[in-house]
Amino acid sequence: MFRGGPFIKTWETFWTDPTSGPQAPIKLIRLLEKHLDDSRRLIGHPKSSDFAEVNGHPDLLAFCRWEQRVADTTLIMEKVYVFNISDEKTLEAMIKWYDQGSNTATYIRKEVMQLYRERRSEKSQVPKEWSEEVAQPLISIVCNRPVEVPG
Numbered sequence: 001m002f003r004g005g006p007f008i009k010t011w012e013t014f015w016t017d018p019t020s021g022p023q024a025p026i027k028l029i030r031l032l033e034k035h036l037d038d039s040r041r042l043i044g045h046p047k048s049s050d051f052a053e054v055n056g057h058p059d060l061l062a063f064c065r066w067e068q069r070v071a072d073t074t075l076i077m078e079k080v081y082v083f084n085i086s087d088e089k090t091l092e093a094m095i096k097w098y099d100q101g102s103n104t105a106t107y108i109r110k111e112v113m114q115l116y117r118e119r120r121s122e123k124s125q126v127p128k129e130w131s132e133e134v135a136q137p138l139i140s141i142v143c144n145r146p147v148e149v150p151g
Contacts, residue, residue: 007074013084014085043061043113044061068109072108075105079094083150104148112141115141
């Protein structure tokens with residue numbers, strides 16, 4: 001899973017610090033997976049408004065969902081870093097807030113859905129490997145998002 005890689009490790013938080021013990025990154029990944037991987041906010045979720053629209057393009061949907069999870073994970077890790085979150089209950093509350101009440105999460109979903117529509121209309125091929133060129137649209141979405149402070 002991508003969460004074991006640079007999307008969490010580069011932040012150098014309590015959860016990725018080797019002195020926090022081997023269970024810290026496992027707890028972080030478990031909470032991210034628990035609250036994000038089957039979220040109703042993911043594009044194409046069976047209970048989402050866009051389910052019918054994305055049905056029929058499984059490879060493109062899978063790629064865009066992966067992009068959405070990458071962006072969500074990166075932005076959560078940014079908040080973990082900025083607010084120096086080292087308590088598991090606080091971490092879980094922040095992840096839940098991001099998934100259920102964050103305007104940033106809604107923005108990411110909307111922008112990734114727009115990428116899906118553009119790629120589908122252009123009949124773009126789903127990338128077979130990650131590169132800077134492939135990542136550029138997602139990087140732009142993340143870097144140009146509105147600023148939000150958890151409330």
